[in-house]
Amino acid sequence: MHNHIAFLDEWGNNGLDFTKKQVSTHFIVVTLVLPKDKKDEAERIIEAVRKQFFQTGPIKSSKAEDDAKRRRAILSALVEAPFQIFALVVDKRQLTSEGLHYKGSFYKFLHGLADRELYRTFPNLELVADMHGSETFMDGFVKYVQANHIPNLFNQASFGFVNDHGSVLVQAADFIAGTLARCYDETVISDQRQSFIELLRPKLLTLKFWPDVFAPSLVKATLNQTQYNPVLADLSVNLAQDFVHRKLSSRSPQDVDQHTCLSYLLFHFRHIDPTRYISSRELIRHIESRRNATVSLHYFQTKVIAPLRDAGVLIASSTKGYKLPASERDLYDFVNHSNTIIQPLLSRINKCRDQIRLATDGAIDILERTEYDSLRRMID
CATH class of the missing domain: 3.30.420.10 (Ribonuclease H-like superfamily/Ribonuclease H)
Incomplete structure (x- = not known):
């Protein structure tokens, strides 16, 4: 059918x-x-x-x-x-x-x-x-x-x-x-x-x-250095294009969704506005229109964006959404946004650890296992 x-x-x-x-x-x-x-x-x-x-x-x-x-x-x-x-x-x-x-x-x-x-x-x-x-x-x-x-x-x-x-x-x-x-x-x-x-x-x-080459003919040409760094922009595009080409033949639903999302980010960066963030809602709608099925925010974050970053693709994020980084400011947006998530999580883990150690006279340290060495060093 x-x-x-x-x-x-x-x-x-x-x-x-x-x-x-x-x-x-x-x-x-x-x-x-x-x-x-x-x-x-x-x-x-x-x-x-x-x-x-x-x-x-x-x-x-x-x-x-x-x-x-x-x-x-x-x-x-x-x-x-x-x-x-x-x-x-x-x-x-x-x-x-x-x-x-x-x-x-x-x-x-x-x-x-x-x-x-x-x-x-x-x-x-x-x-x-x-x-x-x-x-x-x-x-x-x-x-x-x-x-x-x-x-x-x-x-x-x-x-x-x-x-x-x-x-x-x-x-x-x-x-x-x-x-x-x-x-x-x-x-x-x-x-x-x-x-x-x-x-x-x-x-x-x-x-x-x-051929799939970087062609910024439709990108606004009035951007200053704080908005657009050609070296970072080229790196972002090249890494994104490399991923798109590697996944082109894959039929895995997650790979197709990642390909769809990244292709949209690439298109927007190259032909609309390299400074604009794209909301999760807009990217999800784009994926949904291609697979004709509903996509949850959790799926989008864990099965689309996270694997793209794990694969080495540079994706900046802020409260405004996602984009390929075009400047140092975009990179710091990503670090600052991540910091607002990481620091409170580390603080909560540390408070939990301290309360358990106090209640058990130090007998239980929830971070003493080997697999938590890196986490323990960050907190200590």
Whole structure:
């Protein structure tokens, strides 16, 4: 039984000769993911958006072109629908393989990057994509996805094509892909890209980049040294990316939740605001939207954040939430926040120890066992 359904569309072309005017620098894949029982509600909301802004025609990013005000209004209406966004942004300028100059190989490579993670996260996903190329190519592409990205015969995953005129959810994916193009592609990039990303942020399940390099193009550039230390920022990002890459193939629910949480922290750090803390509630909601299940605060703290830190990932925390550290101030926030927890705990243990020793004339010392040596030294 399919638990989730996803609607996929793309922006860009397969050209790699960047001296030509119409060749995009990036290729963008956008998938709108939602539980199947939310499909009717999503279609109803998006159809209302289509009628309001496009009248009798389909929703098309190209129809908004460079009208940033109109694009923001359409985005604001679209994100009311109950979907989450999985997006892949590929810098084609980094594609150096000769084989990728062929259309079939090019699309297989790009969909391979996107579909692998989608089917890893949603093994029973029903994926619907807009048509591309000839019928022969489409038939071959379906077989390729089934062979490489649908995990096994026991899962009920499927893949199919539709014409975008027949699906308002595919149309919405088209509009969002075109919007992300205006955030990253050099041929259409907009000075309003920050506002577009802000509107999409609550819906972004994953924003994946290839190659995955630190690209602070959307980070505010007015930060002073107390807010942003490039050495610490690079270290935070590199350690986080290393963990994400190491856990990419894991299907363990805890590993997937850690990957989800850290990917969100990375995205926010790199493309929204590296100084802002993200609340536990926001991070938990993001994990819940991906696994479609409730996550407790205790689980989040002990099975997500704690293992990430144990693995060497730098995560600062304060009463305001969590973030990747970008400055010394972030590091001291973490130490100070931890100190407010550690010091009272040590004090309570010491009071308990003193009371027991006093009552038993020193016969019982609850910290005398070997496994408590470090704790005893701290208290003493």
